[in-house]
Amino acid sequence: MAAAETLAGARSVRGARFELSERAFAYLLNLPAILTILLLVAYPIVDAFWLSLHRYNLRRPEAYAFVGLQNYVDVFTSDQFVPSLGVTLFFTFWSTIGVLVLALGMALVANEHIPQRAILRALILLPWAMSGVVTALMWKWIFNPNSGALNGLLYSLGLISNYRSWLMSPDTSYLAIVTANVWNTLPFSALVLLAGLQAIPSELYDAAKVDRASLWARFRHVTLPWLSQPILIVLIVQALGGIRIFDIIYLLTGGGPGYQTTTLGFAAYVTSFISTDIGRGNAWSYTVALLTLVIAIFYMKLLYGRGDVRS
Amino acid sequence: MSRALRYGVPWRGLLIHGASIVFILWIVLPFGWVVLTSLMTEVESLSVPPHWIPDYVTLDNYIAFVDPTILGSQRLAGGGAAQGAPRAMLNSTIVALSVAVLNMIIGSLAGYAFARLNFRGSATLLLVYLATRMVPALAIMVSLYLMFQTFGLLDTLLALILSYLTFTVPYSVWIMASYFRTIPRDLEDAARVDRCNWINMMLRVFLPVASPGLVACAMFAFMSSWGEFLYALLFTSTLNSRTMPILIAGFVTDVTVSPTLMNAGGVLAVLPPLVLALIFQRLIVSGITAGAVKG
Numbered sequence: 001m002a003a004a005e006t007l008a009g010a011r012s013v014r015g016a017r018f019e020l021s022e023r024a025f026a027y028l029l030n031l032p033a034i035l036t037i038l039l040l041v042a043y044p045i046v047d048a049f050w051l052s053l054h055r056y057n058l059r060r061p062e063a064y065a066f067v068g069l070q071n072y073v074d075v076f077t078s079d080q081f082v083p084s085l086g087v088t089l090f091f092t093f094w095s096t097i098g099v100l101v102l103a104l105g106m107a108l109v110a111n112e113h114i115p116q117r118a119i120l121r122a123l124i125l126l127p128w129a130m131s132g133v134v135t136a137l138m139w140k141w142i143f144n145p146n147s148g149a150l151n152g153l154l155y156s157l158g159l160i161s162n163y164r165s166w167l168m169s170p171d172t173s174y175l176a177i178v179t180a181n182v183w184n185t186l187p188f189s190a191l192v193l194l195a196g197l198q199a200i201p202s203e204l205y206d207a208a209k210v211d212r213a214s215l216w217a218r219f220r221h222v223t224l225p226w227l228s229q230p231i232l233i234v235l236i237v238q239a240l241g242g243i244r245i246f247d248i249i250y251l252l253t254g255g256g257p258g259y260q261t262t263t264l265g266f267a268a269y270v271t272s273f274i275s276t277d278i279g280r281g282n283a284w285s286y287t288v289a290l291l292t293l294v295i296a297i298f299y300m301k302l303l304y305g306r307g308d309v310r311s
Numbered sequence: 312m313s314r315a316l317r318y319g320v321p322w323r324g325l326l327i328h329g330a331s332i333v334f335i336l337w338i339v340l341p342f343g344w345v346v347l348t349s350l351m352t353e354v355e356s357l358s359v360p361p362h363w364i365p366d367y368v369t370l371d372n373y374i375a376f377v378d379p380t381i382l383g384s385q386r387l388a389g390g391g392a393a394q395g396a397p398r399a400m401l402n403s404t405i406v407a408l409s410v411a412v413l414n415m416i417i418g419s420l421a422g423y424a425f426a427r428l429n430f431r432g433s434a435t436l437l438l439v440y441l442a443t444r445m446v447p448a449l450a451i452m453v454s455l456y457l458m459f460q461t462f463g464l465l466d467t468l469l470a471l472i473l474s475y476l477t478f479t480v481p482y483s484v485w486i487m488a489s490y491f492r493t494i495p496r497d498l499e500d501a502a503r504v505d506r507c508n509w510i511n512m513m514l515r516v517f518l519p520v521a522s523p524g525l526v527a528c529a530m531f532a533f534m535s536s537w538g539e540f541l542y543a544l545l546f547t548s549t550l551n552s553r554t555m556p557i558l559i560a561g562f563v564t565d566v567t568v569s570p571t572l573m574n575a576g577g578v579l580a581v582l583p584p585l586v587l588a589l590i591f592q593r594l595i596v597s598g599i600t601a602g603a604v605k606g
Contacts, residue, residue, distance in 0.1 A: 026430035033421040033480055034436075037443050040477045044454035045446060051453065102337075109331045116331050122592060123338045128599075129588040130342075130581050131538020133556040137563050137577045138345050141570060149344045152361040163359075183341065188599060195600035215323065244447040247540040247556075251563045265449045272453050273545065282453055289450035296445040300438065 045289075052282035059276050071283035080259060080267055088263040088291075091178060092242030098182040099238050100231065103189035108223075110190070111197045128187035136251035139180040143167050143252075170260045173253050177261055180248050185241060189234040196230030197223070229302075236299045243291050264288045349373070349575035356571045372575035393572055395550050396579070399558040404583075406468055406554060407536040410475045414483040414532035415525050417476075419518065422487025427499075437488070440481040448478065448541050456545055466548045474542040479532040486531070486598065490524030527598040530591055534584045555580045 027034075052072070055065045075081055110120050127135070142149045145165035154160045166172045200223065208218045246265050249255060255262035255270070262270075265288050272281025344363075348356050349372050351365040376396040421440075425433060455474055456465075464470040498520060502512040518525065540556045547553045559580050562573040588595055 022428050023430040026424040026428040026433065029420040029424040029428075030436065031420075032417045033440070033484055036417065036476050036480050037439070040455070040473060041443050041446055041451060044451035044458065047454040047457075048450055102334075105330060106334050109327055109334060112327050112331075114327060114331060116328075116335065120331055120335055121596075122589065123335060125588040125592060125595065126338055126342060126585065128595075129534065129584040131540065131556055131584075133538065133540050133559050133563075134577045134581045137559055137573060138341050140563055141348065141574060142341060142344060144570070146359055147357050147361050147570070149341075149361055152359075152363075156360060183337075191596055191599045195596075240445060244449055246449065247560075250540075250544075251560055254564075265447070268449050269452075269541075273456075278453055278457075285447075285450045285453065288447055292445060292447050292450075296442065299445070300441060 048282045048285060051278055052280075052286050054279045056279040057275075057277050067279070071280045072286075074280055075283045075287065080262065083259060084262045084264050084267045087174075087261055088243060088245075088265070088288075090174065091181070091245060091261075091263060092239055094174075094178045095181045095185070095242045095245075096235055096238040098178060099186055099189050100234055102182065103186055103193050103234060104227075104231075106186070106190040107193035107197055110194055124187045124190055126187075127184055128191075130184065132184060132247035133251065135180055135184040136248050139176065139183070140167070140252055143176055167253055168257050170257060173257060173261050177245075177248055177252055180252060181242070181245060184248070185238065189238065192230050192234055192237075193227060196227045200226045232302060236295055236302070239295050240292060240299075243295070244288060264291070345574045345577050348571060349578050351571050353569045353571050356569070356574075372569075372571045373579070375572060376575070376579065393576070395553060395558055396576070398550050399553050399555050400579070402468060402552060403537055403554040403556075406471045406475065407533045409468075409472045410479055410536040411529040411533040413472070413476060414479050415529050417480055418483030418487040418528050419491075419513075419521070419525065421484045422491050422524075423513070423517075425484070425488035426491030426494075427496075437485075440484050444478065444481040446477075451477070452541060452545055455542070459546060465546055466552050468552050470546040471536075471539075471543060471552060471554065474546065475532075475536045475539060479535060483528045483532060486528045487521075487524055490527070491521060494520055523594060526591065527594050530587060530595065531598060534587065537584050538580075 053066060053068060055063055055067045055070070057063065106120070106124070110117055110124070130138075143166040145151065145163055145168070148166075150166065151160070151163045155163065164172065166176050204222045204226075205218060208222055213221065244265055245263060246269065249261055249263055249266050250269070253261040255266045264284060268281055268284035268288060271277050271284050275281070347363065347365060350368045350370070351362070352367060352369055352371075355362055355365055355367065375393050424430070425437060455477075459465050459470045459473075464473075494517070498516050499512060502516045538556060539554075540560065543554050543557050544560070547557055559573075559576050562568045562576050
């Protein structure tokens with residue numbers, strides 16, 4: 001009794017002090033995170049836009065001048081714009097489709113009671129733990145025109161009659177970067193879909209079985225509807241990652257042959273840091289950011305609508 | 312039993328077993344080829360058609376990272392580049408560990424506010440963090456570069472640590488907020504009666520209970536920092552601050568580097584995150600799925 005009173009008393013005394021400052025306290029706790037974001041993300045993103053409105057080349061800093069939207073006009077009307085937008089969308093589209101199909105297959109298999117399930121689930125983490133740089137190293141060695149594994153394998157199987165330089169020919173260089181990206185980003189999506197599969201109540205399958213539904217009908221009417229949200233997440237995360245791809249392009253093809261695999265992001269890098277044209281480079285970067293924004297808004301609406309964001 | 316009933320179709324099992332083997336090979340073969348090449352002599356790695364299994368297994372390519380003279384005549388073929396490896400490994404470790412520690416601190420402070428305090432604007436603030444995660448590095452790289460240049464931070468580890476906070480902090484806040492919500496409030500109530508102050512309560516009672524969340528937060532921060540490439544490419548220029556991804560990228564783009572050395576470097580670079588991933592497998596899987604569900 002006395003203990004309970006003390007407890008209540010202690011609470012109200014503390015409570016009074018706490019109640020007043022709860023909001024302030026909450027923002028105080030958030031201060032380090034807010035400062036980090038203001039200084040290192042918010043300021044740079046505003047600054048980047050401001051710079052994109054200027055003529056600013058590091059080699060001729062004296063020519064710095066406000067030019068309005070001229071950099072954007074230059075970017076959109078340059079010969080490089082439509083091809084690099086095309087490469088970006090092509091890369092993003094095929095990476096996303098490739099990952100979705102393979103991840104779905106992998107998740108379905110890893111959800112089965114088979115002996116190799118534990119092996120598969122542990123192995124999934126290998127590409128996930130691998131950085132883009134090591135992924136690029138690996139595929140560059142596989143695609144090596146002389147001693148690479150792909151040529152050796154296809155040749156010994158009789159599928160090709162002479163060795164090919166996969167990364168140097170226009171049609172296969174696309175395939176190469178998509179393959180490397182799919183390999184690297186597959187685990188994340190497979191794990192998301194696997195978690196989705198595990199959330200499906202098994203009674204639903206039993207009911208479908210009683211109704212003598214075929215394998216396909218069960219997949220179509222039970223599995224897919226339950227997976228719609230995880231699939232959407234996979235699509236969005238893959239699309240966001242595809243649009244901003246950099247390391248795989250830089251290391252595997254360097255944007256080539258020619259400009260064949262130059263994405264918007266790679267063009268932004270080259271313009272800013274090779275041509276040192278900060279103004280126009282930022283206009284390229286902002287184009288990537290705007291493309292991302294469209295998808296990001298869609299994603300946040302989805303999560304918000306589901307109630308994942310709560311106070 | 313229900314499974315046997317549910318899936319009575321005979322070819323279904325074959326399909327699943329076949330697919331599982333294809334998937335296992337799809338993961339193992341490419342990396343296995345890297346590991347095998349790293350154990351070959353340079354001459355053997357360049358043979359046409361490629362040797363799958365090395366005739367002569369050697370660890371020289373790994374030893375070369377510590378003692379570049381071991382490759383002898385091969386020294387010219389990238390041996391010099393390998394000299395920077397211990398330093399790059401050290402730089403990567405310092406950066407990734409610092410980012411992990413900072414994230415645990417920043418993330419648990421903010422996470423606690425979202426999990427325990429009712430304050431106006433909390434939903435909006437959480438959305439702001441989410442939105443921050445989606446800002447592409449490409450969009451802020453130039454401004455960050457100019458900022459670090461102004462403060463003389465180019466080619467320092469601090470520049471890397473600061474820039475890696477941009478993509479790790481928002482995620483850490485989310486992880487910590489959702490993990491802290493699963494912890495019962497009784498703990499803190501008990502601690503308050505004991506007149507512990509807030510910091511004591513956090514350090515002695517709350518955080519020890521929340522340690523799985525903290526480990527997950529640190530792991531994700533460590534791993535994404537360990538492999539980061541774009542910022543490292545832009546902000547580093549000498550061995551002072553060069554990290555493993557930059558060293559490896561140097562191998563990949565320099566055609567004179569021996570492929571065996573390059574592949575050994577790849578294996579070394581992937582080893583720390585891979586070991587962590589396997590140790591904390593369960594934590595990572597739940598973290599990935601929670602992160603995906605929560606944004």
